[in-house]
Amino acid sequence: MTSDTPEARSALRDSASRTLRLEQQAIAALVERLDAGFDRACELILACQGRVVVTGMGKSGHVAGKIAATLASTGTPAFFVHPGEASHGDLGMITPGDVVLALSNSGETAEVTALLPLLKRMKVPLISMTGRPASTLARHAEAHLDAGVEREACPLDLAPTASTTAALALGDALAVALLESRGFTAEDFALSHPGGSLGKRLLLRVGDLMHSGERLPRVALGSPLRDALLEITRQGLGFTCVVAPDGTLAGVYTDGDLRRTLDQHSDLSGLSVDAVMTRPGKRVSPETLAAEAVRLMEDHRISALAVVDEAGRPVGALHMHDLLASGVI
Structure with missing residues (x-):
């Protein structure tokens, strides 16, 4: 069936609708799983004297980069470190005053779990975001954020889709909670976005x-x-x-x-x-x-x-x- 027939177009829209519904359900399910772990994660970050170092591998790494950028632009100093590079020198970017937020859907990603002994030795608090609360990463974290999903939107249940959407949404929830707790204002936002339209409206005289x-x-x-x-x-x-x-x-x-x-x-x-x-x-x-x-x-x-x-x-x-x-x- 070619893609320019009415049947093909309908099938494409049906597929898109199914994906969006599954991802919508994955995000909605997060609300019921907000618990003391989320509270503790906020406490650790608010008490942090350094920066929030966000890390993750593969698709989780892409989400981690976006979370780091969102945190940094909303009043929480943060940056992304690739876990593979961290084991080969970039760990020096992490200081004892920092907090690490590590993402891994399985909670068993080798490049991420390899950092656990080093973080313990440095006494750097660890916040994990995984889809498995019983995983290695979750068990060794001071605070765990449950971003698990019932199934991926991918029909093969393989490609990270709903799980990455859930992690991204949970990262946004964390950033906004911190923003509101800090009393972050539009003027504060403008100072970190001087090139954007909001920055120009609030900063240019x-x-x-x-x-x-x-x-x-x-x-x-x-x-x-x-x-x-x-x-x-x-x-x-x-x-x-x-x-x-x-x-x-x-x-x-x-x-x-x-x-x-x-x-x-x-x-x-x-x-x-x-x-x-x-x-x-x-x-x-x-x-x-x-x-x-x-x-x-x-x-x-x-x-x-x-x-x-x-x-x-x-x-x-x-x-x-x-x-x-x-x-x-």
Whole structure:
């Protein structure tokens, strides 16, 4: 039966549905097996003065790597160590202040169990995650996380499928429990994800993005409108600051103001910028979050903002294009 027949497509969907149901059941069964072992694992990690070293072989190793990454990004310093390499020098990456989280569905993986005597000698606490609570790895751990499944989603009951999904979900449950126990915040998350969109929204400030110095568009209060238009054109930010004699921001003149000026005045030659500028003009400080500047622009349907210091003196200019280029929006 070829794969482009209705019968074949139906069979493929039936197979996918069966797999998803089996994996869903495997995850649901974990809830009933959360016990004192999970509590103890959390206690060991919360008391850890070093890092959580996560290890596993084969498919369990791939899951272990993801768990280590999730822990590290949610406030629990962690990294992955390959158990085979650990026996050939990488064990030096583990220090007495660390905690080891070892994954093995069977609990008998040779490369992982080979580490047990060394970890005992170093007095490094061991947390195991296996599918067999009576296994060697589980019995030698200070805390055991039961990730066992009734059967794999693989129809041969051989390829790690439901078991790896269960282990991954249990690792997420551990990371989130630790996150909440530590009081980990969105700002904390942003600090470990400065390149992500959340990091940019919570970390980038107007002062990081603004145009300053010679790139700051400005004209003096009382200047001819022609000077303001030339400054807008020269700087290309769609507006100019209008500066009072004491150096403070008196107002702004924007592309929008120009359209209104053209509607209301047939002759621009005798106009000063004072007569047609917007007072006092929307403004932010360099310490304003870039995300807040976005909200201000959107609320007032403007594309640029003056940036002023504590005394109200213009120190920069921010355009919507700067926010787009930074990835804040």
